[in-house]
Amino acid sequence: MRLQLVDYAIIAVYFTFVLGIGILVKRRTKSSTDFLQGGRSLPLWITGLAFISANLGAQEVIGMAASGAKYGMMTSHFYWLGAIPAMAFLGIFMMPFYYGSRARSVPEYLVLRFDEKTRTFNAFSFAAMTLFSSGVSLYALAILFQSLLGWNFHISILLAAGIVMTYTLLGGLTSAIYNEVLQFFLIVLGIIPLVIVGLKNVGGWDGIQARLEPQFTHIWQYAATESSNPMGVALWQMALGLGFVLSFGYWCTDFLVVQRAMIARNMSSAQRTPLIAAFPKMLLPFVVILPGLIALTLTKMGGDYHLPLKLDGRVDYDLTLPSLLAHYYPTGMLGVGLTALIASFMSGMAGNVTAFNAVWTYDIYQAHIKKDGTDDHYLRVGKITTILGILLSIATAYLAREFNNIMDLLQLIFGFVNAPLFATFMLGMFWKRTSAHGAFVGLLSGTLAASFAHGLTQAEGKGGWLVTTPIHTFVSGMGQAFFIAIVAWTACFVMTIVVSLFTKPRKESELEGLVYSLTKKSTEGEAQWFRRPGPLAAAAILATCVLNWIFR
Amino acid sequence: MNLKLAVTDLRFVIGLFLTLIGLLVLLSFLTSGSDVAQGIHVNLLGGGMLITVGGSLALSALFAKAPAEEKRS
Numbered sequence: 352m353r354l355q356l357v358d359y360a361i362i363a364v365y366f367t368f369v370l371g372i373g374i375l376v377k378r379r380t381k382s383s384t385d386f387l388q389g390g391r392s393l394p395l396w397i398t399g400l401a402f403i404s405a406n407l408g409a410q411e412v413i414g415m416a417a418s419g420a421k422y423g424m425m426t427s428h429f430y431w432l433g434a435i436p437a438m439a440f441l442g443i444f445m446m447p448f449y450y451g452s453r454a455r456s457v458p459e460y461l462v463l464r465f466d467e468k469t470r471t472f473n474a475f476s477f478a479a480m481t482l483f484s485s486g487v488s489l490y491a492l493a494i495l496f497q498s499l500l501g502w503n504f505h506i507s508i509l510l511a512a513g514i515v516m517t518y519t520l521l522g523g524l525t526s527a528i529y530n531e532v533l534q535f536f537l538i539v540l541g542i543i544p545l546v547i548v549g550l551k552n553v554g555g556w557d558g559i560q561a562r563l564e565p566q567f568t569h570i571w572q573y574a575a576t577e578s579s580n581p582m583g584v585a586l587w588q589m590a591l592g593l594g595f596v597l598s599f600g601y602w603c604t605d606f607l608v609v610q611r612a613m614i615a616r617n618m619s620s621a622q623r624t625p626l627i628a629a630f631p632k633m634l635l636p637f638v639v640i641l642p643g644l645i646a647l648t649l650t651k652m653g654g655d656y657h658l659p660l661k662l663d664g665r666v667d668y669d670l671t672l673p674s675l676l677a678h679y680y681p682t683g684m685l686g687v688g689l690t691a692l693i694a695s696f697m698s699g700m701a702g703n704v705t706a707f708n709a710v711w712t713y714d715i716y717q718a719h720i721k722k723d724g725t726d727d728h729y730l731r732v733g734k735i736t737t738i739l740g741i742l743l744s745i746a747t748a749y750l751a752r753e754f755n756n757i758m759d760l761l762q763l764i765f766g767f768v769n770a771p772l773f774a775t776f777m778l779g780m781f782w783k784r785t786s787a788h789g790a791f792v793g794l795l796s797g798t799l800a801a802s803f804a805h806g807l808t809q810a811e812g813k814g815g816w817l818v819t820t821p822i823h824t825f826v827s828g829m830g831q832a833f834f835i836a837i838v839a840w841t842a843c844f845v846m847t848i849v850v851s852l853f854t855k856p857r858k859e860s861e862l863e864g865l866v867y868s869l870t871k872k873s874t875e876g877e878a879q880w881f882r883r884p885g886p887l888a889a890a891a892i893l894a895t896c897v898l899n900w901i902f903r
Numbered sequence: 904m905n906l907k908l909a910v911t912d913l914r915f916v917i918g919l920f921l922t923l924i925g926l927l928v929l930l931s932f933l934t935s936g937s938d939v940a941q942g943i944h945v946n947l948l949g950g951g952m953l954i955t956v957g958g959s960l961a962l963s964a965l966f967a968k969a970p971a972e973e974k975r976s
Contacts, residue, residue: 357927357928357930357931361924361927361928364920364923364924364927365920365924368916368920371916372916375910375911375916397913529913529916532913532917533916533917533920536917536921536956540921540952540953540956541949543952544943544945544948544949544952547943547948548941548943548945551941551942551943552940552941679940679941679945680940680945681931681935681937681938681940681945681946682931682935682938683927683928683930683931683932683935683938683945683946683949683950684928684931684938684945684946684949684950686924686927686928687924687928687949687953690924
């Protein structure tokens with residue numbers, strides 16, 4: 352792939368604007384609240400777009416196109432089953448507690464509802480997860496530029512890390528969020544022309560259906576058993592693992608996304624942030640998954656495009672989207688497409704670093720190292736943490752280069768941490784009897800159960816490290832991941848209940864605003880229907896059901 | 904129209920950015936004749952979309968009324 356002057360000019364304009372946004376926001380960033388929480392004053396449309404953009408990093412954009420080519424339309428389950436219902440649940444049931452409790456982070460809710468040890472456990476595991484995730488983003492960006500453009504690996508890493516550090520240091524969370532919104536428009540507008548041209552090439556959706564096996568174009572008809580669909584996942588694993596545990600675990604408890612709603616101007620905006628985000632989110636499969644199906648169809652057509660291959664002759668699905676950009680885009684749009692990829696990498700990294708900042712400063716530093724510092728002090732700590740976070744991300748990127756399986760490890764950690772955490776939150780918010788000891792033991796048990804499930808089962812040669820013969824071998828790694836999540840959630844749920852029944856719960860008077868049954872329900876007032884969370888959630892769920900039915 | 908207010912509005916900043924890169928893409932369309940794929944002028948399509956969305960965002964910020972202060976509930 353060879354870039355021309357105009358492509359480089361587009362990339363340069365992008366770099367100028369992201370730094371410009373940092374400078375623009377710097378004037379408004381005066382306190383630690385401004386730096387770490389965006390002043391809690393951002394308008395709804397920004398928090399809504401940032402909410403989906405936080406999950407639209409390059410790993411998702413490139414990964415979803417790759418999955419589209421590998422698994423077909425079933426990949427849209429990550430949106431229509433694995434995202435929208437959980438986003439609606441977050442908006443309706445969980446945001447009132449996050450926002451109403453005035454917690455500044457997800458771990459801080461845990462200290463308000465339970466105790467310090469539960470918060471600290473979650474804060475450390477989340478901080479580690481964000482650093483790994485940020486480093487992997489950086490590593491993937493450098494690898495992409497090395498393989499596509501011949502750019503030097505080290506220079507790519509230093510350039511991207513330097514730019515992210517500069518704009519995050521200048522404007523903190525607001526700067527990161529503004530760049531996420533910019534990235535959203537860039538990705539959508541940078542890829543839609545590719546989808547239009549690609550669809551014309553393959554004869555539209557009818558052409559795709561005519562050339563691919565029906566398992567690749569239907570999302571439910573072939574979902575019954577592991578062997579009947581390209582994903583290798585059985586219906587129960589899909590429904591429980593992805594549709595319940597992993598999706599609710601991620602969208603309702605991962606601070607990286609929940610933070611985007613927690614910094615809204617008021618409760619109503621905080622509740623509507625994930626609901627407003629649900630509408631563009633449900634259409635994203637047509638932007639990020641469809642290119643994968645187009646690439647697969649083109650390969651079957653046997654023309655001048657083929658899915659890229661690795662050195663060993665296997666298909667390199669991760670290069671599906673970049674290879675399509677190179678195939679269709681001339682100089683000009685090629686620059687836009689590549690800039691969209693750069694933006695998604697950098698914004699994914701900035702999102703992780705800003706979430707790490709907030710958790711480190713509030714839940715580790717302020718909680719354990721210096722409790723009564725001045726606001727200026729915590730602002731300084733936030734800025735130093737930004738630099739530290741970026742440096743650790745660079746170190747993780749090099750670690751990822753040395754140990755190629757670090758990405759698998761990262762996915763596994765997500766399952767280990769997020770899946771049990773959702774059980775803790777569910778019980779904590781909806782069962783007043785849940786005790787602090789119960790929550791802590793439950794979380795630990797969930798994480799341990801996940802490790803055992805991984806050690807006893809195997810998929811695609813991974814796992815099974817506890818026994819010589821695995822007790823079950825899954826058809827796909829995805830099936831195994833869903834199973835591990837179900838096991839982790841169940842262990843946490845059961846152990847939390849058991850230990851809570853034998854330990855002392857907190858007084859009811861201390862739980863007001865933290866537990867559903869002890870919190871006054873707010874009325875939605877006279878606002879128009881589209882301004883009320885209830886009808887918005889209903890409309891989002893209905894629209895998602897329609898999409899599921901169309902592509903059944 | 905309030906340019907002073909608009910430059911601090913994210914819609915204006917993003918709109919300006921999209922319009923600028925849209926113009927660069929259109930420049931490529933005008934200077935290079937080889938942007939046709941499947942009978943579609945890709946740079947014309949992409950550049951047009953960028954300018955339309957970017958221009959709309961920037962204009963909406965330019966002609967926006969001063970924002971009403973919403974109080975945190």
